[in-house]
Structure formats: structure tokens, C-alpha cells
Amino acid sequence: MSISNNRLPAEEFEKNFSDIHPPFETKEAALVEANRCLFCYDAPCTKSCPTGINVPKFIKQITTDNIKGSATTIFLSNIFGGGCSRVCPVEKLCEGACVFNLMHEQPIAIAKLQRYSTEDAIEDKWKLFERKPSTGKKVAVVGAGPAGLSCAHVLSREGIDITVFEKESKGGGLMTYGIAAYKVTPEFCNDEVDFITSLGGIEIKYNHELGKDISLEQLQQQYDAVFLGIGVGLANQLNIPGEDLAGVEDAIDFIYHIRDKGYSNVPVGDRVIVIGMGMTAIDAATQAKRLGAKEVTMVYRRSESEKGCTQVELDIARLDGCKIVWLAAPKEIVGNDGKLTALVCDVMKLGAPDYSGKPAPIPTGDTITIEADMVIKATGQKPFEDLVSYYGLENKKGKILSKENHATNLSKIFAGGDCVNGGKEVVDAVQAGKEAAAAIIQHLTPAFSKGEGAEQNAMSVITASTVDRDSSPLSFGEGQG
């Protein structure tokens, strides 16, 4: 048993990491599907989308050969609409709510249609949005992930100049670094970031890390407002013996390396164990298998009904040949000569619901031992507790506490996305960025905070259904509009 890279021929890698959700091959295929859509009123799909994309509208626009309009409908609600069409767990969001499910029919392939409508726009950088003349206001955004860039795009559209500080060398955040390559390719992630910034008024400073290269005080002083979309980063530790043995790796690092180094350069074991049952655990397990691991076993301390991933995701892992051991909680990683050889797990049973609302796993007293040469930990990520505490941001175990309008306890500082919610979907981060942008606009435009309907006006910037892309929902005072 050993950990090694370059296990497969190049063409095998190519095949294993090709698009798991291929696009429509032809326009006709897209039209057949688009024409199935009933064009529901107050549509359940739209209501189930965290960013509220007007799904029936964008699908109708496909059927009328108005792809430009269709793309605009999507991007107005979700500037990451292209990426989300590939990574969203649609089976529990829009497609899960599609009324066809109630007729026991296949739901409309919303994600696939969304990809169809956004693909060319992103690749060819269609100019779908007109940036308003500069207002002279400046906002700093920390983190070029979905929350940060979503916030930046809305603000820049309104004529606010944006500087984004990103600690990595590429934008996209979790989309670029934290999701399986067969769902969204690194090239696509680059294109998506370029598409977003092609609006103008958004400068991304890469390799600039908060607390290292820049400080919050500096930003507070130099900018009219600051948005923190710093995500979560550090992998949760298991706190069990043997965690420091060679061969124990964080899922986030593992996935990052696959995306960063290229498939043949990422070492993987013969027998790999993945701990956890969320989306990241699935991405790690399936990709370990696709890199050439002989055996991949996923262990989870609860049972199938409590899993964090969706059924569709679990099915991908099963189809990839991953083994799954339910009700097994890691107890100890054992090794030899500093290298791990096996994982010992407590066999669990389910008890009364715990703080999370899920049945608590309780040790039965039995243990099992699974031989392995690699253990990938995918038990969630921790927020940057030290960093936020250092700057005096009110937080709960590192999760920044923000008010309704995404403002923090510090003046001019707003926050949203994973660093506030602790780690949800990309689409949730996009929405948080949008909402924070509306709050920042209101903050920067005192005229709007007075008088009736102020909030509504500011919100109209991000409410696709009430705003026409050519209209001017907001203009800034003092002759700048």
C-alpha cells in the first residue's frame, strides 16, 4: 500500500474528470426542454432559489430566441449563475420544487438550461450590464469568492469603485478551489471571474491577505465601506490520536490540489478513507477514486437519513464505487513508522436529537478497524475565529455576527457568505453578497435612508423582478448620478 501520483494514463484522467453534467448538445435539445416548462406563476422553482432567479422567465426567453435576455435575467439575480448551474444542489432547490415532480414527471432540467443561457455570455464576455457613471464612492471587498464578487458586481453597477483583496492567486473562492473538478473546471472558474469583472470598476488585488498584507483598520480608513466575504478556511480537526500521521489530509487541501496542480500531480492512496458525508466529503471521495485509488471508503457517524449531501451526490459516490460505512465515528488513526495504516472507528447507534436537531450518535462500545494508507478529513470547515476576534468583530465561534442588513458591530464593515453562515452553498453566498450590496448602497446614500420607501429603493437594485436593467433604481446625490 502506498500513496502515489500519476496512477492513470492522461486520457483516463481526462475521462474521469470530464463534465458530469454535460450541456445540451444542440439548440433543438435545449428548446425541447425549455418548451416543457409550464411558465408557472409565482413559481416554486424561483421561490426555492436562494437568489430568486426568475426561472420561468429565463426559460421562456430561451424559447423566444432571446438568449441575451435570458442570460440577463439569470445574472441580474445571480452573477454566478453560470457556476451555480454546475454546482448547485438543484435537486433540493429549484428542480426539487418543480411542479412536474408533483405529476411524477421529470422536473424541468433548470440547471442545464441555465448553463445553456449563460455559457456563451461568460465565454464571450457579453456586455449585458452598463455600469453607471462613477459616483466617486469606494468600497473594499475582502475575498473574491461568490459573496465578495456578487457584492462587488452590484456595487460597481451602481457606479461605486471596488477594490477586491484576495489572498489566493485566483478569484472565485470556493467555486475555484473547493469543488470537484468534474463539476466545474478551473478554466471555467477563471472565465467566470473575468466575466464578472468585465463590467469594469472592479479591481482585484490577488495575494493580498487580510491580517497579513492588509489590515481592517486600513480598509476602514481608506474606503467608504468594507465588505467581508472571507469564507471559512480551516478544516475541522478530529482531535483523535494519530491525526498527525503521514497520509492524513484535509479534504479542502486535497480538492484544492487537484484543481491547482493538475490531476497527475496529486498523490492518492491505494486505500483511502474519507471521513464525513457532506458535499465536500463526496467531492473528495469521488475524486480520490477518479485519481486511481483502488478502494475508497466513506465513514459517517450517523445513518443515511442524516447525511449532509443530497441523494444525487451520494449516488455519484456509489456509482464511482465508493464504499460507505454508516454509524462509524473515528476513534484513532493507527500507523507504523509515522505512516498511517488503519482507522479505528467506534460503532455508533442513534439516540435522541442533539443540538443540531439530528439524532445524536452514541457509541455502542464496539469498534471496527479499516485498513488504509490515506485518510481524508471532510468534517466541515472552521471560520477564521482568531482573525475576526483580533479585529474586534462580534462573532460566535468565529462566525461573524451580522445584523439584518449584513452590517457588523464595526463601523462601515459589512459581512456575508460562509464567514457569517458558517458554510452553506455558493448560491447562498451570492445572495448574501447581493443583500449586503443593497445595504451598503443605503449606507452610502443617506438621502435614501430618509423618507419612505428608502429601503425598498435600495433593495430594488438587487430585486430582479422589479428592476428593468435599463432603468435607474438609484442615483447618488450631489450631482453624481
Next chain:
Amino acid sequence: MADISANFLGIKSPNPYWLASAPPTDKKYNVLRAFEAGWGGVVWKTLGSQVKNVSSRYSAVNFNNTRVMGFNNIELISDRPLDINLKEIEECVRLFPDRAMIVSLMADNSREKWHELIKQVEDTGAHGLELNFGCPHGMTERGMGATVGQDPAIAKMVVEWVMEAAHIPVITKLTPNVHSVVPTGKACVEGGTSALSLINTIQSVTGIDLDTFVPNPYVAGKSVFGGYCGPAVKPIALKMLATISQDETTRKVPISGIGGISTWKDAAEFMLLGATTVQVCTAAMKYGFRIIEDMCDGLNNWMDEKGFKTIDDFVGKSVSTLTHWEDLDINYHHVANINQDKCIHCGLCYIACEDASHQSISLTYGKPYNTYAIKEEECVGCNLCQLICPVEDCITMVVQRKGDDYLNWKEFQERGLPLNDH
């Protein structure tokens, strides 16, 4: 098994389905294939003076995923030499003696030309003639086709010429490009035609290319009004057929129904409004002759289910149910009902009623599914929601009469009953 054979003025066919005069019937090759497939008869594509066609002859109207919901052509009458057509007709009659062979005619505007053409066609052994008084494009510019059909006096005169020479049944085909088909229909019956057929195609522009700005079909940067047909025209054809079936003069002769017939159901509807046989073209042009199988099979099963032994048992059965608006029963009232177990919460009924009808559907917000219910006291029973609902039998119309007795508008007024107050 019901008997679906037709007897149209002695012209017999094993089923009531004839292929209409059109490209599928313009030569032996197609006609033999049609007979082999099971078609009951054909109306051979119109013969007359030989013409020359342009390239690019058809265009269509698509609707959502359905291609060729409506179909349009600018093709003229047969562009093949008359002698070849006549020879092939004779061969087809000989090879399939049990099938109806009708030949469509459009002679030049003279008695002699008509007589000459009729003589030549009768020599082929064909069973009947159909006079093309309906072609709405091209031939009209030469004073033929619809130009004849649009003027009852001219139509009558030509029918009279024809009847002087014809020894076999004569069907006159009517144009729909008139405010009513009845005047010409009556004139033709008075002129002696043995039967009528309708409708021919409707003048149309099917669409304009948004890149070239030229309507279709495109012919070297130009286009021309064409003749519209296919499923889209069926309701218009049914209405015109009904007026012919209602009129005292025209209803005396048998009718061959035409206009968007694609299935046995369409055919049954035409027959219920008085057609003894039906003619099909667009559906065969779209799918080929094989559609005849289900057309026969479906009709047969339906007739068995309804207890009809022959087609005569139901031809014209629905004519009397079409009445004047003033004779409708104002006391009849029905209201929509939504079956909540079947509802899929698409909201289509709600938004239609709210924006376009009587605001009779309530919306109770839910995430993600709203609940929709009928406000019975507001519902006028217009049927809109039921028509729009994508789920079969989810919305039904429930009868709630306003009074037990039949009450028409005239009587309603006489009694001084109240009108709506909102």
C-alpha cells in the same frame, strides 16, 4: 367491428379517408404508395393547362415544440404533362379498383376547355371530378381558382358547363377566402353540382424572416400570399362546414370535409358536422401515408364504443346542436372547481383569471407551493382556468343552474330580469 366504408354518390371507398388534391396525389408513384398504405381514395392533383412552378414553395408556422402547426404553399396546379397524368390515373384505377379516384380540375375559362378536359379524364375510368374553385394563389391572377369560387354567378356558370359534359359525380371545392361559403355553395348546388367539398386553403403570410425582412417562403428576395392549411385551420373549416350543413339548399348534397384533419378524432368531428368523407393533406405531408392506420383503427374503435355500425349512423349528428346565440339557455351556469389533490400549484389558473378574467381564484401563499381555490360567487364559468390547467381533470366545471327552466335572451328581456350590477 364497425363498418367504416364510405359510399359517396356511389363512389365507394373502404374508409372515408381520401388524400386531398395536392403534392401527395400528383403522380402514380405517390398514389400507389398511398393505396398500399390503406388510403380509401385520392383526389388527383388539379389538372389543367400545364404550368411552371417556382422553387421554394412551402412555409410553416411552428408553435413551441410543434412543427408545422400551420402549413402554407404557393404551388400551382399540376406542372406535369396532361397525357402523363391521364395515363397514370388510368393505371392507378386499374391496379386499385376498390379505391376512390377523384380527379381535380381547373380548366381555362371556357366551356370548350372544360368539356374537353372532362372527356379526357372520364376516359381514364376515374370515379368522380372535383372542381378547384379555391386555389388562392397564382391561379387567381389568371382568373381561375378562388377567383371563380369568390363569385357565385361565375361559379354557377362553370358548374353548369361542367354538368353538361360530366357523366360521373362532380364535387365542387369551395374557397374559404370569402365572408361566407354559403352563397357560392348555393350557386353551385343550383348549378347542378353533385356534391361539395371544403375548405380549400386560406390566403396567408406565415411569417417574416427577421434577418432578411422577407416573408416566407423566400423566392429570390420576394414572396407571395400563399394558401394556409394544417391543424391551425381546422376550427375555421369546421365552422364553414357547419354553415353548409345548416343551409337548406347546400345540405341536400353530400360533403367531403377538408381542413387540418390529422387524426381520426378530427375526422369524426368533420363527419359529425356533416362530412361523408374527409380529405387529408398536411398530416400526410408531415408524417407520410402511414398515419392512415390509426385513422382507421381509432375511428373504428370509437364507433364500436358509441354503437355506430356505419358512418351514416353519425354523419351530421352534431349539426343541430349549433344554434343561434339568442337560443342559448341563460339559466345554464357552471363554476370551476379545483381538485386540490391533483393541483400542482403552477398558478396558471390564478394568473389567467386574475389578469384576464373575473378575479375568481384566491391565492394562499405557501413556500414553495401556493394554494389556489375558486371563489364560486365570483366565477362566471368562462372555462379559461380549465382550458389553461396542465393537469387532466384537475379543474372541472360544475353545473349550478340559475333556474330549472330553459330561458333564452329574448325571454329574459321580456321578463325584465336584472343584468349584472358590477
